[in-house]
Amino acid sequence: xxxxxxxxxxxxxxxxxxxxxxxxxxxxxxxxxxxxxxxxxxxxxxxxxxxxxxxxxxxxxxxxxxxxxxxxxxxxxxxxxxxxxxxxxxxxxxxxxxxxxxxxxxxxxxxxxxxxxxxxxxxxxxxxxxxxxxxxxxxxxxxxxxxxxxxxxxxxxxxxxxxxxxxxxxxxxxxxxxxxxxxxxxxxxxxxxxxxxxxxxxxxxxxxxxxxxxxxxxxxxxxxxxxxxxx
Numbered sequence: 001x002x003x004x005x006x007x008x009x010x011x012x013x014x015x016x017x018x019x020x021x022x023x024x025x026x027x028x029x030x031x032x033x034x035x036x037x038x039x040x041x042x043x044x045x046x047x048x049x050x051x052x053x054x055x056x057x058x059x060x061x062x063x064x065x066x067x068x069x070x071x072x073x074x075x076x077x078x079x080x081x082x083x084x085x086x087x088x089x090x091x092x093x094x095x096x097x098x099x100x101x102x103x104x105x106x107x108x109x110x111x112x113x114x115x116x117x118x119x120x121x122x123x124x125x126x127x128x129x130x131x132x133x134x135x136x137x138x139x140x141x142x143x144x145x146x147x148x149x150x151x152x153x154x155x156x157x158x159x160x161x162x163x164x165x166x167x168x169x170x171x172x173x174x175x176x177x178x179x180x181x182x183x184x185x186x187x188x189x190x191x192x193x194x195x196x197x198x199x200x201x202x203x204x205x206x207x208x209x210x211x212x213x214x215x216x217x218x219x220x221x222x223x224x225x226x227x228x229x230x231x
Contacts, residue, residue, distance in 0.1 A: 005174070007032055007037050008111035008163065009037070009111050010037065010038040010040065010110045011037055011038070011110055011111070011112045012039070012040040012042060012110035012112075012113050012114070013025060013029065013040075014104070014131065014134075014138070015115065016044050016045055016091060016116065016125070017045055017050065018043060018047045018050070018066065018068055018072075021073075021114065022076075022185070022188040022189050024168050025114045025223060025225070026075075026184070027178030027181045028176040028223050030075070030178070031176060031178060033076060033077025038079065040079070040110060041073050041078050042081075042084070042104045042105075042108070043066075043082065043084065044084050044091055044130075044131050045084070045086045045087060045088045045091055045127060046065055047065040048061055048087060050194070062085070065195075068192045072188040072189070073188070075184055076184050076185070080108055084100050084101075088127065089126070090127075091126065091127040091130040091131060091134075097134045098134055098138050098141055101135060101137070101138030102151070105138055111161065112161065112162070113164050113165075114164075114165045114225075115132050115165075116131050116135070116166065117132055117226055119166075119171075128168065139164065142158060142159050142161065143158060143159065144158060145157075145158045162230055163229055163230065164228040164230065165227055166225055166227075169226040171226055172226055173225075173226055174227040175213065175214065175217050176225075177214065178222060179220040182207065185210075186203050189203075207221070
């Protein structure tokens with residue numbers, strides 16, 4: 001985009017697994033938090049199958065990964081968290097999940113939402129597809145008072161999200177320069193100790209990927225998104 005991007009008052013990332021946002025958009029979130037944007041995370045699963053340790057239980061790894069996500073989010077300035085605690089690998093775009101995402105949006109009231117691109121061709125992980133659809137469906141539901149009206153009690157009101165950034169997309173139309181916040185992105189990823197083995201190698205890959213993403217636009221390091229404006 002040629003015009004300066006107008007930062008939201010508050011942004012929320014809605015995603016499937018602990019570490020998804022840290023891989024996909026944490027450099028941009030860190031950049032925005034430095035400019036005063038409030039940040040929230042809505043995590044749909046607790047990543048309770050994310051281990052190769054035969055002695056690890058699902059309940060234990062879920063607690064570990066939620067704790068890791070909190071500390072990772074703090075590295076880039078996230079101050080609010082919603083954990084919906086669905087099972088890893090079993091996420092489906094149901095009305096129940098849509099209602100839960102809708103409520104999280106109504107509670108946190110973001111102006112802009114980051115989520116995974118459900119239209120990405122050859123998107124293999126079913127949770128990523130379901131997370132993207134549920135985020136977008138929840139955005140639409142949250143804006144109208146007749147969707148899930150039972151939620152609108154004790155002062156909770158419907159809420160309109162006006163803009164969306166899809167991460168993990170194969171069809172980006174906007175790029176953000178994360179050169180200065182690359183250390184914060186790597187710090188966030190390093191907090192996922194249960195998932196990261198050889199962090200030096202991961203850091204090298206992330207630098208290479210961010211460099212390749214930014215190169216075509218004259219940026220040293222970048223994250224790319226599909227930007228949508230909602231009527």
